[in-house]
Amino acid sequence: MLREEELKTFVDGTTRYFEVAAQQPASIGSPYLLEGEPAMHDYTGMINVSGKREGVVYFTAPRAMLTVLLMKMQESDFSHESMRDLVGEVANTISGNARRDFGHDFVISVPSVFAGEKPQINRPTGARAFVIPIHWRSHSAKLVVSLT
Amino acid sequence: MLLSGADRNRRLLTAAAGILLAAVMGLVLIVGFRLATQIRASVGTLQQASELEAYPSAISEQLTALRQRLDTLEYTGHVHGELDSSVRGFNRDFTVLEHQKGLDPAAMHAATALWGNYTPVLAKVLSYHGEPYSDTATNSSLSRSGRVYYAHVRRAELFAQANAAALHGELALVSASLQARTAAAASRLRWLLSGGVLAVLLLGLAAAYLQVARGRGERAARDAQDQTRDILATVREGLFLLDADYRIGAVWSQALTSMFGRSDFAGLTFEELLRDKVPPETLNTAMKFIKLLWGERAHENLMKSINPLGQLEVSMDNGRGGKETRYLQFDFHRVMGPKGVKHVLCAVGDITSSVLLARELHEAQENAHSQLDMMVGMLHSDPLQLGSFLDSASAGLKHVNAILKEPARTHAEFSKKLAGLARELHSMKGEASALNLMSIAQRVHHLEDMLAELKGRSELTGNDFLPLVLKLDELLAHLRGVREMTLKLSSLREQPDSPEGTISAPALRSATAGPEELTATLQSLARKLAQDHGKDFTLALTGLAQCPPAYLGTLKDCLIQMLRNAAVHGIEADEVRRAGAKNGGGQVRVEFRRVESGYELTFEDDGAGLSPEALKEAAVRKNLLSEEQAAQLDNRAALALIFKPGFSTRNEVSMDAGRGAGMDVVARAVYGLGGRIGVSTNPGRYTRFKIALPAVDETAVA
Numbered sequence: 001m002l003r004e005e006e007l008k009t010f011v012d013g014t015t016r017y018f019e020v021a022a023q024q025p026a027s028i029g030s031p032y033l034l035e036g037e038p039a040m041h042d043y044t045g046m047i048n049v050s051g052k053r054e055g056v057v058y059f060t061a062p063r064a065m066l067t068v069l070l071m072k073m074q075e076s077d078f079s080h081e082s083m084r085d086l087v088g089e090v091a092n093t094i095s096g097n098a099r100r101d102f103g104h105d106f107v108i109s110v111p112s113v114f115a116g117e118k119p120q121i122n123r124p125t126g127a128r129a130f131v132i133p134i135h136w137r138s139h140s141a142k143l144v145v146s147l148t
Numbered sequence: 149m150l151l152s153g154a155d156r157n158r159r160l161l162t163a164a165a166g167i168l169l170a171a172v173m174g175l176v177l178i179v180g181f182r183l184a185t186q187i188r189a190s191v192g193t194l195q196q197a198s199e200l201e202a203y204p205s206a207i208s209e210q211l212t213a214l215r216q217r218l219d220t221l222e223y224t225g226h227v228h229g230e231l232d233s234s235v236r237g238f239n240r241d242f243t244v245l246e247h248q249k250g251l252d253p254a255a256m257h258a259a260t261a262l263w264g265n266y267t268p269v270l271a272k273v274l275s276y277h278g279e280p281y282s283d284t285a286t287n288s289s290l291s292r293s294g295r296v297y298y299a300h301v302r303r304a305e306l307f308a309q310a311n312a313a314a315l316h317g318e319l320a321l322v323s324a325s326l327q328a329r330t331a332a333a334a335s336r337l338r339w340l341l342s343g344g345v346l347a348v349l350l351l352g353l354a355a356a357y358l359q360v361a362r363g364r365g366e367r368a369a370r371d372a373q374d375q376t377r378d379i380l381a382t383v384r385e386g387l388f389l390l391d392a393d394y395r396i397g398a399v400w401s402q403a404l405t406s407m408f409g410r411s412d413f414a415g416l417t418f419e420e421l422l423r424d425k426v427p428p429e430t431l432n433t434a435m436k437f438i439k440l441l442w443g444e445r446a447h448e449n450l451m452k453s454i455n456p457l458g459q460l461e462v463s464m465d466n467g468r469g470g471k472e473t474r475y476l477q478f479d480f481h482r483v484m485g486p487k488g489v490k491h492v493l494c495a496v497g498d499i500t501s502s503v504l505l506a507r508e509l510h511e512a513q514e515n516a517h518s519q520l521d522m523m524v525g526m527l528h529s530d531p532l533q534l535g536s537f538l539d540s541a542s543a544g545l546k547h548v549n550a551i552l553k554e555p556a557r558t559h560a561e562f563s564k565k566l567a568g569l570a571r572e573l574h575s576m577k578g579e580a581s582a583l584n585l586m587s588i589a590q591r592v593h594h595l596e597d598m599l600a601e602l603k604g605r606s607e608l609t610g611n612d613f614l615p616l617v618l619k620l621d622e623l624l625a626h627l628r629g630v631r632e633m634t635l636k637l638s639s640l641r642e643q644p645d646s647p648e649g650t651i652s653a654p655a656l657r658s659a660t661a662g663p664e665e666l667t668a669t670l671q672s673l674a675r676k677l678a679q680d681h682g683k684d685f686t687l688a689l690t691g692l693a694q695c696p697p698a699y700l701g702t703l704k705d706c707l708i709q710m711l712r713n714a715a716v717h718g719i720e721a722d723e724v725r726r727a728g729a730k731n732g733g734g735q736v737r738v739e740f741r742r743v744e745s746g747y748e749l750t751f752e753d754d755g756a757g758l759s760p761e762a763l764k765e766a767a768v769r770k771n772l773l774s775e776e777q778a779a780q781l782d783n784r785a786a787l788a789l790i791f792k793p794g795f796s797t798r799n800e801v802s803m804d805a806g807r808g809a810g811m812d813v814v815a816r817a818v819y820g821l822g823g824r825i826g827v828s829t830n831p832g833r834y835t836r837f838k839i840a841l842p843a844v845d846e847t848a849v850a
Binding site for chain 1: 549
């Protein structure tokens with residue numbers, strides 16, 4: 001069973017990105033358990049985890065949110081590639097936070113990024129996915145943690 | 149470093165030898181200096197005495213030379229001057245000699261007397277200052293004064309020739325005595341130096357011996373120090389000494405470095421060691437305990453039993469910029485000195501792995517117990533009821549998840565979720581208890597505890613709901629396990645040799661519990677509640693067969709809740725019933741019947757009844773009403789308080805009551821079916837609920 005401190009590590013990694021990159025902290029909404037197919041937004045950054053835990057963690061956000069985030073970061077390039085890079089960076093921060101807290105217990109892959117297309121998500125059998133809404137300004141994204 | 153008694157003695161002896169050596173050397177130097185000074189003075193005097201010895205013969209010769217010159221009428225001034233100079237020199241040196249100490253007094257006296265005789269004779273010669281010759285044109289001769297002068301010279305010559313040897317002899321005796329004295333002083337100096345050298349040699353030898361012994365002792369101490377260092381570098385425990393100011397001493401074991409992630413322990417206070425690692429209240433308790441250790445009257449074994457640091461949870465840097473939780477065990481031993489407690493030896497062990505192992509073991513045991521309980525509960529449950537419960541529990545948890553899924557950003561939005569979640573979970577717990585599925589009931593109870601804790605917070609965020617959603621996941625997994633086990637049990641019952649009348653697995657999956665199962669469930673719950681709460685009562689159920697299937701589920705939830713309320717709040721303990729002149733055990737009566745407008749359910753217990761005043765007091769205590777508002781309520785309105793969310797007359801929460809979610813759930817369920825609920829009571833006699841439900845189109849339902 002996933003422990004609270006493990007879940008918090010992924011949540012903190014996500015909110016920290018907003019705090020550092022946009023100098024505006026994100027808050028988290030009411031967490032719940034995913035039922036059925038995951039609802040994906042326009043861009044998704046995902047890391048695969050193995051070792052002590054097996055599964056995936058991904059951050060999925062709508063284009064509008066990423067655009068405002070880029071603007072807050074003083075970026076002028078709002079291209080498809082910039083959006084992809086941005087969700088990749090968030091996934092990378094989540095990964096860094098996990099490495100910091102769990103060390104070698106977790107083997108974490110290089111982030112993969114999906115945009116538009118339905119991502120190939122290999123959720124582990126028997127593991128339920130936790131969905132944590134991430135609210136930033138008027139926008140909402142989702143952090144999904146599915147680990148055995 | 150500690151010194152042994154032998155080491156201390158050796159050090160004292162070495163110091164004493166050094167002091168003695170310095171004293172001897174000082175004495176030798178002082179006495180030697182004095183002797184040398186004395187010798188030097190004696191040698192000077194001896195030299196003077198020796199020089200004086202030459203004067204008598206010189207004076208005699210000078211007088212002879214003066215007389216001869218007068219005989220030959222030669223110039224005398226020069227010789228006269230030499231004589232005068234000799235006499236003055238003798239006088240001067242002799243006067244100096246007279247003032248010297250340690251001279252032969254007899255010889256000196258004799259010399260003084262002799263020279264005293266010389267003085268008037270020579271004075272007459274030396275007092276002459278005229279011209280001794282008178283010159284004519286043809287020759288020269290002694291003048292008148294010259295002849296007198298000649299006579300004095302001649303007499304002085306004769307005197308000197310007669311006494312020169314004697315004076316010389318006396319002066320030689322004086323010199324000899326001086327020489328003897330100098331020789332004696334030199335001899336004493338020689339002896340002194342020899343003695344000093346010998347003493348120095350002896351003391352030097354002693355010091356050398358002590359030094360060698362000390363070197364041996366130091367080598368042994370160094371070896372001991374090396375061994376101590378090796379032990380401290382190798383031992384897995386963190387060891388250090390605390391002084392009376394609670395500061396760590398200079399010596400500590402290397403294991404502390406990895407335990408605390410620092411190496412500057414010397415001089416650090418115990419408080420500074422733990423400050424950033426434990427919560428302030430834990431630190432406060434730890435410091436109070438440490439202070440107690442210094443009390444003279446503290447009993448060490450007793451202190452051990454109250455050690456608050458036996459298993460201390462600390463937050464450490466994990467070396468990657470993050471934090472990790474570790475468990476340390478602190479053990480304290482007092483080091484006693486002659487004046488009481490000298491130090492406190494502190495031994496710290498990292499027991500993280502054993503704590504985690506124990507926790508895993510405990511969890512495994514809990515799981516095993518819980519599985520066993522679950523198995524027992526399942527074996528005692530009717531498969532149909534069980535299947536029905538699992539279906540409704542899954543549906544209930546789906547609803548719980550749906551409530552969680554509703555978007556929320558503000559405290560009000562998060563707070564609103566809590567009431568809905570509490571209602572869903574409370575119903576589920578009641579049903580699980582009724583089926584004796586305690587592992588499920590306890591898990592739901594834990595979730596209810598978490599909700600109650602969140603309800604008390606002034607600010608709620610999504611972070612506060614993370615533990616809740618994890619617990620929900622755990623409960624769902626547990627339910628899945630129960631369902632799988634139920635299916636396995638059912639498949640066992642499908643075996644050819646299984647007893648007749650058992651239900652097959654497909655039947656379990658599709659069956660819905662009917663009135664008979666509900667009756668059995670309620671009777672089972674009544675027995676369990678009576679046992680759990682030490683109450684004696686019976687449950688009489690009539691007319692449940694008339695309940696339309698559409699109402700069965702809701703009716704079950706309501707009856708379970710009301711039955712729990714009756715067992716906890718209504719039926720009195722035996723002694724109370726006897727005191728109230730009530731005969732025998734309590735009675736709970738449930739009657740379901742068709743009426744003109746639909747259906748009516750009566751639920752009645754012959755227990756303590758409801759006291760409007762007690763209900764008002766409870767509402768004020770639970771902050772549901774102010775005292776003024778409560779005072780304004782009539783009895784009817786006071787009775788209606790039991791349907792308010794969060795209302796309970798109990799202060800403490802148990803598995804069966806105290807949440808304040810019971811009658812609220814019943815009322816909502818009844819309203820949900822379009823029904824009404826009412827309550828009447830006679831304090832001390834009974835409580836009666838009447839639920840009116842509308843008629844249903846059974847054809848449509850079917």
